[in-house]
Amino acid sequence: MSDSPFDFDRDVIETSFTIPVLVDFWAPWCAPCRALTPVLEAVAGRLAGRFELVKVNTEEHPEIARRYGVRGIPNVKLFVDGTVADEFTGTLPESALEDWLQRALPNPYQARLEQAEALISAGRAAEAEPVLRQILAAEPAYDPAAVLLARALLDTDPDQALETLKPIGPDSDQSEAAEALRTLARLFGLLEHPERLAEAPAKSAYLDAIRKIREERYEPALAQLIELVRKARDYDEGGARKACVAIFRLLGNGHELTRRYRGQLSNALYV
Known part of the structure; x- marks a missing residue:
């Protein structure tokens, strides 16, 4: 002008x-x-x-x-x-x-991010995928969209969710969310490929706890995982502990389950 x-x-x-x-x-x-x-x-x-x-x-x-x-x-x-x-x-x-x-400048993607998040929360992750891929096509380094896309892929394609999270480094403001999703994606991959886990008495209970996480039954999953920390803390390289931490990060510090079970996890680790 x-x-x-x-x-x-x-x-x-x-x-x-x-x-x-x-x-x-x-x-x-x-x-x-x-x-x-x-x-x-x-x-x-x-x-x-x-x-x-x-x-x-x-x-x-x-x-x-x-x-x-x-x-x-x-x-x-x-x-x-x-x-x-x-x-x-x-x-x-x-x-x-x-x-x-x-x-x-106002975030040009905020409305579409909120739309995608609402779709994921409503169990319509497949509809959120194209919205998020469109954002990432325009802005490949936009970490909030990558994190949401990984969430959308978590149930159906955990390996692809891991690929989506690869560019997110420790300096990103999305690093904690990305790390939690990496843990969950790896765990959900074990449900598809249980042969990746060593045979041990803890295997069945561990897979059952992961299944509960996938079903968003976080409280029984946490209770079961903490019991595994007490009895088989080294199984899957400390996988039960890592799963608990991932749930806490996913739910946030203020969530009632995080507040209640974080102390129980600490007690289980140091008994």
């Missing part, structure tokens, strides 16, 4: 209810403003469709600059739903500007 006279309320405020608007307050005499312009335009090109870029010449529109408290330029404000969601003053290198925008 050019910096010719325009209607700020229409072109920025109203538009921001449809798509975020990044407003660059600048002036022709401002050297840092001139340096920032190509950086803004380059990032706007890469993130096309995520926001609109509008330039406001503070010499031509001082009243708008005053209204939004612009005291130094370049001043960049991100408008979302009619209000300033975030801003900065001065210049940023291209990579820092893109990082700032990625944090500040």
Whole structure:
């Protein structure tokens, strides 16, 4: 959009209810403003469709600059739903500007993630898969979608669930959820391939506990797993303990079962 006279309320405020608007307050005499312009335009090109870029010449529109408290330029404000969601003053290198925008812009996938999560919770995981694959096709490194896709695949294809989780590293904010799902995917794979487990007195009870996890009968599964920790803690390289930890991570720290059984697991480990 050019910096010719325009209607700020229409072109920025109203538009921001449809798509975020990044407003660059600048002036022709401002050297840092001139340096920032190509950086803004380059990032706007890469993130096309995520926001609109509008330039406001503070010499031509001082009243708008005053209204939004612009005291130094370049001043960049991100408008979302009619209000300033975030801003900065001065210049940023291209990579820092893109990082700032990625944090500040609304998540374009949130509605589809919530749709997929609702489908999985309703037992319609197969319908969630294409939604999540579409997100990952557009954003392959988007870990929340990968975690949800692994959840959707967990029952029907645990090996594929493990593949889906491979790119998620320990620094990701999804690392705990991914680790829990990795454990569960490996365990569910044992139901399909029980020959992977060593023959031992604990094998039958262990597989039965895994079956209960798969059926989301978490309380009897935890009780059975903790009993296995007491009697056969080394079976499947400590698999019963790992299964308990995976359930706790899946349910979350605040869940009643996590609070109740975490202490029981500790007692079983240290008796």
